[in-house]
Amino acid sequence: MNKTLICLALSCGTLMPAAATAAVSVSISVNLAPPMLPVYMQPAPPADDFLWMPGYWAYDDGYFWVPGTWVMAPQRGYLWTPGYWSWDNGLYYWHRGYWGPYVGFYGGVYYGHGYYGSGYSGGRWQGDHFYYNRSVNNVSVTNVRNTYNETVINNNTTINRISYNGGQAGIAAQPNEHERRAEREQRREVTEEQLNHERGARSNRTLRASENKGKPPVAATPRPGAFTDREARPANDDTRPTQDRPRARDARQPQPETARPDGAPAEPVNKGKRRKPKDEKGDGRKGNTGKDDPEAQPPP
Numbered sequence: 001m002n003k004t005l006i007c008l009a010l011s012c013g014t015l016m017p018a019a020a021t022a023a024v025s026v027s028i029s030v031n032l033a034p035p036m037l038p039v040y041m042q043p044a045p046p047a048d049d050f051l052w053m054p055g056y057w058a059y060d061d062g063y064f065w066v067p068g069t070w071v072m073a074p075q076r077g078y079l080w081t082p083g084y085w086s087w088d089n090g091l092y093y094w095h096r097g098y099w100g101p102y103v104g105f106y107g108g109v110y111y112g113h114g115y116y117g118s119g120y121s122g123g124r125w126q127g128d129h130f131y132y133n134r135s136v137n138n139v140s141v142t143n144v145r146n147t148y149n150e151t152v153i154n155n156n157t158t159i160n161r162i163s164y165n166g167g168q169a170g171i172a173a174q175p176n177e178h179e180r181r182a183e184r185e186q187r188r189e190v191t192e193e194q195l196n197h198e199r200g201a202r203s204n205r206t207l208r209a210s211e212n213k214g215k216p217p218v219a220a221t222p223r224p225g226a227f228t229d230r231e232a233r234p235a236n237d238d239t240r241p242t243q244d245r246p247r248a249r250d251a252r253q254p255q256p257e258t259a260r261p262d263g264a265p266a267e268p269v270n271k272g273k274r275r276k277p278k279d280e281k282g283d284g285r286k287g288n289t290g291k292d293d294p295e296a297q298p299p300p
Contacts, residue, residue: 028094029093031090032063033087033092033169034092035057037110038055038161038219040233040234041138042138043221044138044139044140045144048143052069052113055067055069055219056082056083058198060202063208064202064207065207066198066207068113068221070222070223071193071194078101079099080103082109084109085164086164087164096190098187098188098189098190099189099191100186103179104182105179105183108173110162113136121136122137130146131146132148133147133150135150194224196224196225200227215234216234217235219236
């Protein structure tokens, strides 16, 4: 029987509402590794200024899946740093997610949809509104008005579905300078809306790993708690969804200017198709076709 150790927490809940600043981050530890991350399609945001919270495995007498969902930030300009599991000396510890002006360390876990191990490339604040990066989000122009298109190259991240940091089988990642800075910034803990979303997942037996064998029937929802919404998405086969399967991406922490509220949205990288240069007479050399390197991406 697995023994659960409650550390620095008042209940078994993985998410806990707290004061405006976070003094501790570890809330629970267990001696059983969390399952692999499921693969799922991201539903479209319900309206402007909703931010993506990736799904994760929580624990309460066994692991259960908390579906990814679109949530409102507790204040303008704040971004979500996902929680993550880490291994240390035979136990797996949960580090709670939090809100802040910068994205901090989340264990190097490849959650997808803009969270590619470090930093966030899914969008940015500009003034009072959030702008969505179309290259990594499933956005609909009928629901949101503020979008941009930015392809970022990643040469540093190993992409897999491992859901924890540390140990021989876990992700080997350490916080960089920008992520350490984020931990020192003023930040806020999970909102009541996020907490209620996890409570709803906890009470749904179909979301327990013991029932769904690591493939939850509801892997993502358009809003917190909308488990039966027609836009809710199940876990699918081990291939990355189209909108989350672009060229290799930059999983490095974005520089502060890309995450600040006053950062302007980037222009599309390619406004049109690149034409193939014609061969020059007498040269015989062909121009660059402009095709991308067909680098395959395994699932998260």
